[in-house]
Amino acid sequence: MNATKTAMLIAGMTALFTGVGFLIGGGRGMAIAFCIAAAMNLFSYWNADKMVLRMHHAREVDARTAPEYYRIVSELAxxxxLPMPRVYVVENDQPNAFATGRNPENAAVAATTGLLQRLTPQEVAGVMAHELAHVQNRDTLIMTVTATLAGAISMLGNFAFFLGGNRENNNPLGFIGVLVAMIVAPFAAMIVQMxxxxxxxxxxxxxxxxICGNPLWLASALAKIADAAGRTVNYDAERNPATAHMFIINPLNGQRMDGLFSTHPDTxxxxxALGAMAAEMGAVQPRAPVAAGARPGPWSGAGRAPGRVPGRRKGPWG
Structure with a gap:
């Protein structure tokens, strides 16, 4: 099912890229854009994960350079x-994390220094288990390829004013076509979000x-991350907004609602939902924290420490 969704999404992004090319340069522009899109699809399938990691200046770590973090990921995998993914750290004060890679055999997980410093080992385990779930569900291919294509579409729109709008470009819509391309391209990230x-x-x-054994660990982590993310600027994410959907919490400031164009559900x-799951699993005190600024739900209980689920094997995080 995910393979079909991936193919449909790539086809849709290719069509959008080609359409922007038509608006800029008519038939010739559309043909050039199609060739570029085809090449980018192939390139991004094999290299999108490396590009995303490079965009966020991630550095790989191991059991020697980040022993506790690496041990948590290893135990969760x-x-x-799952095969042991490559493990990365992003030097950023905003607590956040993401996963990337075309399949579980070529996956990578990354956490910011802000997340590793602000969260408890149990909460880090909850976050990294979430990222490994994306790997296991094979969501990461869609996320990484889409981020690359959306960035390319946005860049093409930025060049629209300089590359199109005259007869030599064989643009049947003229300057109007260029204006349409300039308006459409910035919405590429929103299309990705939908x-x-x-x-x-x-x-x-x-x-x-x-995977981690306790829903409340992740619930507690989400509350902390959402609170800090709204007060901390992630400059790499702001420069590359098409990658926002890859993070566990939206890294861009100013987006707090579960709206039509939101990259993430309401925290x-x-x-x-995790609190309800904890109750189903029989966790002690099935209460989850409240996200900053949110109205407490039926399972909310700010300040309650998450308990361990009875019968679950403890990992190195506790």
Whole structure:
């Protein structure tokens, strides 16, 4: 099913890229854009993960350079029956994390220094389990390829004013076509946000909670991350907004609602869903924290420390 969704999404992004080319340069522009899109599809399939990691200046770590963080990921990967992914750290004060890679055999997970410094080992385990759930569900291919193509579409729109709008470019719409391209291209990231189903986040939350063994660890982490993310600027994410959907919490400032163009579900809705899951699993005190500025839901209980789920094997995080 995910393979079909990936193919449909890539086809849609290619059509959009080609359409922008037509608006800029008519038939010739459309043909050139199609060739570029085809080459980028092939390139991004093999290299999108490397590009995303480079965009965010991620550095790879191992058991020697980041022992606790690496051990948590290793234990979680074993619990999920996944190959050990490459592990990265992003030097950024905003607590956040993402996963990338075309398949579980070529996956990578990354956490910011802000996340590793501000969260407890249990909360870090909840976050990284969520990211491994994306890997297991094979969401990462869609995320990384889409981020690359959306960035290319936005860049093409930025060049529209300089590349099109005259007869030599064989643009039948003239300057109007260029204006349309300039207006459409900045909305490429919004199109990505609509194409990437937000139900993937709920699915990754649930599977991540199963992997780490306690939904409340992830719930507590989400509350902390959402609170800090709104007060901390992630400059790399602001420069590359097409990658925002890859993070566990939207890294861009100013977006707090579960609206039409949101890259993520409302944080409090996710916390409440995890609280309900904790009750189903029989966790002690099935209450989750409240996200900053949110109205407490039926499972909210700010200040309550998450308990361990009875019968679940403890990992190195506690």
């Amino acid at each position: 074993a619990r999920a029956n 194409a990437i189903s937000r139900t993937r986040e709920y699915s990754a939350d649930r599977r991540g909670a199963e 409090q809705n996710r916390i409440d």
